[in-house]
Amino acid sequence: MIDIHCHLLPGVDDGPSTMDEALALAQFSVDRGITHSVVTPHIHPGRWDNEALTIRASMDVFKGALADKNIPLTIGMSGEMRVGLEALQMVASHKVPFLGKWGENYVILLEMPHSHIPTGMQQMIQWLLQRNIRPLIAHPERNKDVLRRIDKIQPLVDLGCLFQVTAGSISGRFGSTARDRAIQLLEMGVVTVLATDAHNLKRRPPSLDEGRDAAAVIVGAEVANKLVVENPWKIVSCQFE
Numbered sequence: 166m167i168d169i170h171c172h173l174l175p176g177v178d179d180g181p182s183t184m185d186e187a188l189a190l191a192q193f194s195v196d197r198g199i200t201h202s203v204v205t206p207h208i209h210p211g212r213w214d215n216e217a218l219t220i221r222a223s224m225d226v227f228k229g230a231l232a233d234k235n236i237p238l239t240i241g242m243s244g245e246m247r248v249g250l251e252a253l254q255m256v257a258s259h260k261v262p263f264l265g266k267w268g269e270n271y272v273i274l275l276e277m278p279h280s281h282i283p284t285g286m287q288q289m290i291q292w293l294l295q296r297n298i299r300p301l302i303a304h305p306e307r308n309k310d311v312l313r314r315i316d317k318i319q320p321l322v323d324l325g326c327l328f329q330v331t332a333g334s335i336s337g338r339f340g341s342t343a344r345d346r347a348i349q350l351l352e353m354g355v356v357t358v359l360a361t362d363a364h365n366l367k368r369r370p371p372s373l374d375e376g377r378d379a380a381a382v383i384v385g386a387e388v389a390n391k392l393v394v395e396n397p398w399k400i401v402s403c404q405f406e
C-alpha cells in the first residue's frame with residue numbers, strides 16, 4: 166500500500182518529536198503492509214514554517230536513518246498546505262512541494278481548518294486550477310461544516326477537487342459522525358485515496374490496512390484496494406521514477 170499523507174519526519178511539526186519515534190512509525194507502517202510513505206509535514210506559516218527545501222533536508226536525514234536500521238520503507242515527500250493567503254504566495258514562489266500528478270495536473274495536499282470551510286475556498290481552488298494544480302483535500306470528513314451538512318462538500322466536488330479520507334475515520338477513530346461522513350463520501354464515489362495522516366503510534370498510527378478493510382465493507386474489496394494502491398500510486402509514482 167502507498168500512504169500519501171502522513172507525518173513521519175521528526176521535529177518538523179506535531180508528528181514524532183524524535184528520530185526513534187519516527188523510526189517506530191516507519192516500522193509500524195512496514196508491518197501493516199505499507200511499502201511507500203510520502204511524508205507531508207504541515208506547511209502553516211507562522212505555526213509550522215516548513216517548505217520544500219527544509220522538508221527535503223529532513224527527508225534525506227530520515228532516509229539515512231531508515232537505511233541504517235534496515236527498515237524497508239520507501240520515502241517520498243510533499244507537504245500539507247494550510248488554506249490561506251500565505252498558501253497562494255508560497256505556491257506562486259514554488260515553496261510548496263507537489264504531491265505528484267493526476268493526469269496532466271499537478272497535485273497539492275490542501276488542508277482546511279477543522280472548524281469550517283473558509284470563505285474564499287472556491288476562489289482559491291479556481292486560482293490553483295488556473296495554474297494547472299488540482300487540490301487533494303485532506304480529510305474532508307473531519308471538517309465541522311461537512312460534519313454538520315454533507316452537502317457542503319458539493320461545491321468542491323463540482324470544481325474537480327480530489328479527496329483524501331483518513332483511514333482511521335472509516336474505522337471510527339475520530340468518532341461516529343466522522344465515520345458516518347467518511348462512509349457517505351465513499352458511497353458518493355468522490356474519495357480519491359485513503360491515507361493514514363499518521364502522527365504517532367498511540368492515537369494516530371499509520372494503520373492504512375484498518376481503513377482499507379473498513380472501506381471494503383462499504384464499497385467492496387476491489388474499490389477499497391484501489392484507494393490504497395492504484396490511486397495513490399497514480400498521484401505519487403512520478404516521485405519514484
Ligand SMILES: [Fe+2]
Nearest residue numbers: 170172245362
Ligand atoms: Fe496531516
